[in-house]
Amino acid sequence: MSRRAPKASIDPDTRKTWLRRALPLVEAHRVVLAASLLLSFAGLVVQVQIPNLLRIGIDKAIVDRTAQLSTYVWWIAGLALLQGLINYLARLYLLRTAYEIEYDLRNIVYSHLVRMPFGFFDRVQSGELMSRSSSDIRAVQMYLSFGPSILVQCLIAVVAFGLMLSIDVPLAIVAMATMPVIGFLGVGMRKAIFPISWLIQARLAGMATIVDENIQGVRIVKAFAAEGRQLRSLGESADKIRWAYLQDARIRSRWTPVLDNLPRLGLALVLLVGGIMVIRGGTTVGTIVAFNSYVLMLQPPFRLLGMMIMLGQRASASARRIYEILDTPSDIVDGPEPLDVPLKGDVRFEGVRFAYPNGTPALDGLDLHIRPGETVAVVGATGSGKSTLGRLLGRFYDVTEGSVTIDGHDVRELRLASLREQVGIVPDEPFLFSLSIHDNIAYGRPGATRDEVIEAARAAGADDFVRKLPEGYDAVVGERGYTLSGGQRQRLAIARALLVNPPILVLDDATSAVDVTVEQAIHESLAQRMAGRTTLIVAHRLSTIGLAERVVLMEGGRVIADGTHESLLATEPRYARVLAVFEKTEA
């Protein structure tokens, strides 16, 4: 099935209320929604006729004996059947609208999320994003689709009241007397519950984060024998949830009996006033029975009023969180006339200053020129800004000052997709999807043949271990598949980058978990396959440095020395100091 694009988008005008901004989503599905609302109204009109028929049936067929009882029985049964059919269709269309709106909203949020720059993900916790993209979307959808339907149900109260008035004015007023109280109490109950239900949501999300961390970090938890501590923190969190649920239960149990019993009070009132009227000959027994049915029939819509308020409050808070994502513009986008040029790989950083969105300075006036085809190792103490180079080169962040150019083009002038195709970055902790090894390697070139995938895997030193897996290249890895070692994962990530065959490759400590002999073999095959490729290697090991023809030493976000390994070793004491740290960590 092909994916349909969202039919509408959220109004970008931030001055409007959340509901007005969301209206285009509802309007896009107005035909089906209107059909559902009309049908639901028609169903209710049919339903409202039944007590009236009951009244006439009782009065004429039972009390007066002037009509056939079976006529009314058949009519009522027929109308009930018709109402069932209409309700079925109304519900079907309503749910269809609800899920279509949810689909659109989900797609709008996701397509915005994937375009967000790294800086956004640095700021927002993934657990929070998960909740925004599931429960918040659901809350907005519920209000947008069920809200109108609840209003229609309330509207029917007006119709029923009109019908009752046409039968008997004083009794109609008595029958309706409890309804405003039910509506008022329903709203009151929801208002009382709302803060606590919000707290429950927040605490459940907090609990989910703890559970998630326990699962993700299970190895650390076990390694430090910290199960007890983790259990305690889970227990505390569960305790808080229980407290909130108990508060919720207390409020509900205070309000619900009143709300449930009010209609009974209504029945008693109708019986009292109607009874006196019947005795005095002012009305009929059938009318009392019919009005009793109305009292019972009308109280759910009035109770729904409270629900509507709750849905509205929840949706408004959820919409605000969703809009926070949608209103954050992606500042890393294509320029007005983006260039689509094949790159040779002449890379220049000129006077580059850069601080991460949280203000942490990373580069402080960095100058570096890498010629096409050169292999340069970047070395420096932790936090000196090495990884930041690759992130700016692939334009995952934009420089604060200065420029990054490739072949004389500022990276901000190049088409983003074309830039990222031509700058391959392999991080030290690569991510594997729950896909086959073939699909993981071919992630950047989904159409690649098996032979091409194998060739890339061979160059990355991955072919040997892949072949040893029972399913070979079809073995599923990642969260739901085989667990691979850190070094194996890194080799698959290198193969993934190689398959795209980018003219510029950044290996950001990409072989840190691979043993030295395998690393050597990988680099030899890289060297053969990559003649002419500009390669930047962030190195934390002496063996890795040995693979580069030139070494750049960084400190405090600048290049402080540049040369061959031997020349730096001979002339730059700070280089020797950094290497000394490497040796210590390797030992």
Ligand SMILES: Nc1ncnc2c1ncn2[C@@H]1O[C@H](COP(=O)(O)OP(=O)(O)OP(=O)(O)O)[C@@H](O)[C@H]1O
């Ligand atoms: N996403 C981020 N948000 C905020 N600050 C960051 C982010 N990534 C890195 N930094 C900070 O920027 C500075 C440079 O980081 P960078 O990762 O480039 O250093 P590095 O030399 O590669 O370090 P390492 O050798 O430990 O990987 C550090 O102070 C680091 O804490």
